[in-house]
Amino acid sequence: MKVLPRSFYERDPAKVARELLGKMLVRRLGRNVLSGKIVETEAYYGENDPASKAYKGRKTFNELMFLDAGKAFIYMVHGNWLLNIVAHPKGEVGAVLIRALEPIKGVEIMKAYRGVNDFYALTSGPGKLTRALAITKELNGVDVTDNKSELAVTEGAGESFDVCASHRIGVRADLQQMLRFYIRGNIFVSKP
DNA sequence: AGGAAGATCTACT
DNA sequence: GTAGATCTTCCTA
Numbered sequence: 478m479k480v481l482p483r484s485f486y487e488r489d490p491a492k493v494a495r496e497l498l499g500k501m502l503v504r505r506l507g508r509n510v511l512s513g514k515i516v517e518t519e520a521y522y523g524e525n526d527p528a529s530k531a532y533k534g535r536k537t538f539n540e541l542m543f544l545d546a547g548k549a550f551i552y553m554v555h556g557n558w559l560l561n562i563v564a565h566p567k568g569e570v571g572a573v574l575i576r577a578l579e580p581i582k583g584v585e586i587m588k589a590y591r592g593v594n595d596f597y598a599l600t601s602g603p604g605k606l607t608r609a610l611a612i613t614k615e616l617n618g619v620d621v622t623d624n625k626s627e628l629a630v631t632e633g634a635g636e637s638f639d640v641c642a643s644h645r646i647g648v649r650a651d652l653q654q655m656l657r658f659y660i661r662g663n664i665f666v667s668k669p
Numbered sequence: 670a671g672g673a674a675g676a677t678c679t680a681c682t
Numbered sequence: 683g684t685a686g687a688t689c690t691t692c693c694t695a
Contacts, residue, residue, distance in 0.1 A: 519675070528675070538692065555676045556689025574675060604676050604689095614691090647675050667676095 478503075478631035483622045486546035486564040490520035490571035493564040495658045498640060499633040502578060504610040505626070509586055511610050513578030513600055514633060517659040517666045519645045521561070523570025528648035531570050542572050547622040551614055557604025558613050562621055562630065576603045576646070576657070578610075579665045602667045638663075 478501060486493055497515050504511040521529040523542065530552065531542040541550040541563055550561040550572050565571035578600040580587055587599050587609040600606035607613070612628065621630045639661035644651050646668060659666045 521675080530675085533693095536693080552674085553689095553691045554674045556691085557676050558690095559675060561675090576675080602676070645675070649674090 480622055480624045480629050480631050481547075483545070483547040486562065486622075487566055488564070489566065490522060490564045490573055491654070491656055493562075494518040494520040494573040494656070495640060495642075497562075497573060497575075497630070498658055498660055499636070499638060501581070501631045501633055502575065502610070503629045503631055504583075504612070505628070506586075506611060509583060511583035511586060512581045513606065513610070514581055515575060515577075515630075516579050516663040517575075517577035518657070519574040519576055520564075520656040520658075521572050521574060522652075523565075526652060527650040528645060528652070529570075530572075541618055542570050547620060549612075549616050549619045549621055549628055551607075551612065551617040553614070555604070558607040559603045560607050560612055574603060575606065577601050577659070577665050577667050578606045579663060580609070597664060601665045 497518050500515050502513050523531040530539045535543050546563050548563045550563050560575045561572040564573045580599050590611050591609045600609045616628050619626050619628050641661045642655040643657045645657045
């Protein structure tokens with residue numbers, strides 16, 4: 478499956494978030510390959526977005542949001558690693574949070590990493606999917622536009638689906654805009 | 670040192 | 683369905 482080019486991420490974060498739905502997240506772990514379909518995302522901006530990690534300006538830990546699009550940006554919240562992909566037009570700031578996946582390949586391995594048997598609980602949340610795919614700070618900054626990366630995003634199967642939008646989840650201060658997107662009716666979406 | 674953070678799990682009414 | 687404990691880093695004092 479073809480990876481998405483960097484130009485895909487060099488656009489408005491909300492647009493990238495919307496279009497990442499249905500794409501594949503591929504995790505390479507030695508000889509194992511895990512993959513899942515992206516079914517839920519959220520867009521974050523920079524200085525104008527109070528919920529954004531970049532709100533208070535550039536720091537070492539959020540530097541990636543200011544740099545090249547198409548890199549993984551990973552941080553810890555409440556004991557969970559959350560996966561973002563840096564996305565913004567050149568010279569701007571932003572990222573897309575991956576909130577939920579539909580497991581495709583390596584389900585048994587995901588179950589082992591998660592320590593649960595319930596198929597529907599494997600990747601139905603931002604903290605759950607990182608554990609299922611063994612995503613940690615070590616992958617911070619990896620290039621998801623490189624097919625050889627330990628983490629990459631590729632084209633999806635191309636089936637059609639309806640997209641829903643809503644306000645972001647769990648944030649202190651949300652913006653007026655609806656910046657959360659998900660596939661309607663998909664059972665792995667964290668909250669319908 | 671202390672507290673906040675895009676969450677998750679469990680145990681109840 | 684809600685409420686609370688607990689999760690682990692990084693920021694600010």
